[in-house]
Amino acid sequence: MERIDLIYAGDNILCMEKTECCRIRFLFSVFLLLATALLSIISPILMGNYIEALTKKTDSANIVTCVIILTISWLIGVVLTYVTSVNSTHLKTRLTYSISLHLLNHTEHLPYSKLIEHNPVYLTSRIQNDSNTITSFFLDGFIGMIVQALLCITVLIFLFNSSRPIFWLVMITLPIYFLIYKNFSQRIESSSKKVIEQRDKFFGEMNHQLRNIHTIKANVWYTILFSLLKGEFEIFYKSIIKNTKIGSRYSSLTQLIQIAFNVIIFLVCGFSVQKDVMSLGNFIAVNSLLSILLSSFTDIMGCGKDYAVALAAFSRIVGLESTAEERIGSLKMDAIHEVSFEKVSFSHSEQGENLINQVSVKFKKGEIYQIIGCNGSGKTTLIDIMLGLHPASGKIYYNKMSTENLDMPYIRKNLISTVEQEPPLVFRELLQNISAEKFGSDYLMHEIDSMGMSEFLGSSEFLSNHKSTSVVHNISGGEKQKIAILRALLKRPQLLILDEPASALDVQSCKQLKGLLQREKSDRITILIDHQSAFTDIIDVAYLLQDGHLLRCDKNENPHVPFPKKQTQKRSRKPNEPKVLNQPAQSGKQNAREPATPKQSGDANDYKKPQCTQKCRPESEPGKQNAEGEGARLLSN
Incomplete structure (x- = not known):
């Protein structure tokens, strides 16, 4: 990938791609802008000479010469305009593409926990729009502003030598433009940044709905989602109107000053021509140069508005750039023999309850593990922690080496295969x-x-x-899952993780997959996140994830149970009381907390805690069993 340097000092923005081709195009672009500016000064002077030749009634040869020179200047202007447009498009497209790729590459290497905080469509739109804004301002605004400043200085020198009153009138007018800009600059910058943010959010929501159109049509959610989109649009609309009003006030004030200036110039120059102090040709040349001067100065001040927009985009780019990439160790390995957790905890927020709570467990090569638990219990999060995608307290070891010192992207790429429940293509x-x-x-x-x-x-x-x-x-859902499983197995991984592998497979395919896993179990660690009983007979160790703790079920017992989607409020336990996964029903009595008759399917009150066919006891009491059946060891503290 081509390297991009974002160089900035204070309020100055400089964005350059370090390639020889772009250097040449950039220098050529500056030359073209300077040539165009020089031509814009020469053309009014040539026109003034032509008017002088007409008013003094010189010979025809002089008039023809003036016309030929004017024609050449016009043709040169046409060529310069064409070449400038093509060269600018080449340079702008290349720079925008390179900055976007640089930012995308940086974004992809951010911690996964940071990425999931943002809508991916919003991030994509933000990167593309900000890159384009920065590039456009640098090429059309920043460089153009420098050329326009040189043009203003040249015109001022010409006015100083040709008409001192007009020169001093200009010097009085220009500071007024600057004061107006200073008064509006902060408001323009703030409103421009608000427009950019709301625009990206609005189009992000629109794209999100289109990507989920199948679900929306199936559930007929048009009205609900349209109201959400309408809400985003109203915020976006108000920000646009506010930004437009501020920008229009600024433009209107500058136009009023320009009108007042033109009125004074026309009066002064008109009286001068009438008194033969100034020739008609000089008046036309001076008037044209003054128009160029005011237009250039207005563009320079207008760059303030563009600068505010570019600064808002630049601040967002710097914010993205300043976000630290995921920490990667330097150690690599060519085999995984065991993965162990040591008092690992995780919460989605600093003040929130732990989703994973003090889990200590060891996964060894040659065994097939099953992890079951309610929806939202943290099974996928536990796997993400294992892969190094989520930061967590505690220690995680691969072959007794901490993940803090390991090159986890290398290990994920070469030694680990994962299959999601709904694998995307x-x-x-x-x-x-x-x-x-x-x-x-x-x-x-x-x-x-x-x-x-x-x-x-x-x-x-x-x-x-x-x-x-x-x-x-x-491609059907079952075929997608087969493709994902196929891709995972073809890597010949040392650690294989399958999330609900049987959810979209038919019975025969599940049987064949089970044979594949059993046949090659000695070559890897295999972890199944599974709610179904299709793989029970090949499981070596089964775990239940509940309330943030990982409970191990006896492998001689059937660990499979149906898990509801929601749990009822937890019963508080007495001190030192072990967790019980299945409260035995008392003969001939109905639990006082259970309803006498079953509720209708779908009633939220019908949900119960997940139940297992065994009971569990704390690992701290290895010799003591509950009165009811075999115990399951509590691995979490």
């Missing part, structure tokens, strides 16, 4: 979703056959059926 091409390295279908089929996965895939025709189209479409 990230790449547009089917084969690349199976292997990001873009191997051909023949090679992939050879690998699939060698690992005995062709039967699980369904048939050898699966790849060939989708080979004819480069873009993925018409």
Whole structure:
């Protein structure tokens, strides 16, 4: 990737790509702007000479000469305009693209916990718009402002030598422009930043709804979501109106000053021409140069408004740049033999309750583990902590080496495979979703056959059926899950994590997957997040995640139970009382807290705590069992 330097000092912005091509284009762009500015000064003078030739009734040859010179200057102007436009577009597009990629690369390396705080569409729009704003201001505003300043100085020198009264009138008028800008600059900057923020949020919400159009249509949520979008639009609309009013007031005041200035100039120059103090040709030249001067100075002050917008975009870029990337250690490994947690805790907020609470556990190579728990109990968060995606208190070790010292991106890329419950197809091409390295279908089929996965895939025709189209479409949920599992197994990982692997698979596919996992269990650590009983017979160790604690169930017992989506309010326990996962029903009596008759399905009051077929006892009492059946060891403190 091409390197981008964002160089800034105080209020100055300089954004340059360090490549030879862009240096040349940038210098060429400056030359073109200077040439255009010089031509804009010469043209009024040439026009004044032409008027002089007409009024003095010189010979025809002199008039023809003036016309030829004017024509050449006009043609040069046309060429300069064309070349400047093309060169500017090349440079602007390249710089915007490079800055966007630089920011995107930085964003992708931010901690995962920071990324999930923002709407991805909002972040994408923010990066693209801010990059374009900075580039446009630098090329069209900042560099243009320097050229316009040089143009103003040149015109002032000409006026000083040709007409002192007009020169002093100009020197009185220009500070008024500056005072007006200073009065409006902060308000323009603040309102511009508000518009940018609300614009990105509005379009982010719109994109979010379009991405979820299937769910919206299925549930007929048009009215509800339209009201949400309308609310975002109203905020966006008000910010635009406020920004426009402030900008229009600033522009109106500068225009009024320019009108007053023109009135005075016309009176002074008119009287001078009438008294033969100034020729008509000089009047036309001076008037044209004054128009250029005021226009240039107005543009310079107008850059204040553009500068405010660019500064707002720049401050957001700096804010994104200043966010520290995820901390990565330097140690690497070529095998994973065990993963262990030591008093690991995690909460989504500093003041919030721990979702994971003092968990200590060890996962060893050659075993298949199952983690079950209620929705929202923290199973996926626990896995994210294991992968180094969420910061947590406590210690996590791979082969007795702390993750703080390990290069976790390297380990995730080379030694770990994960399969999400609803795996997305990230790449547009089917084969690349199976292997990001873009191997051909023949090679992939050879690998699939060698690992005995062709039967699980369904048939050898699966790849060939989708080979004819480069873009993925018409892929069912079951096929997506098979592709994700296939990709995970083809990596031959040392740690394999499957989140609800049977959720979209048919019975036969589950059986085949179970055979694959059982056959290669000695080569890796396998962790299943699973609520179904399809994999119970190949599980070596089963854990229940409840109330932030990880409970181990006896492997000789069936750890599978159906888990409701919501828990009732927890009963407070007495001191030193162990957690009990299943309160045994007393013969002939109805629990006083349970209703006498079942409630209708879907009633929130019908939900109970997850129940297990065993009871658990604290690990601190290894010789003591509860009176009711086998115990499960409590691994969390």
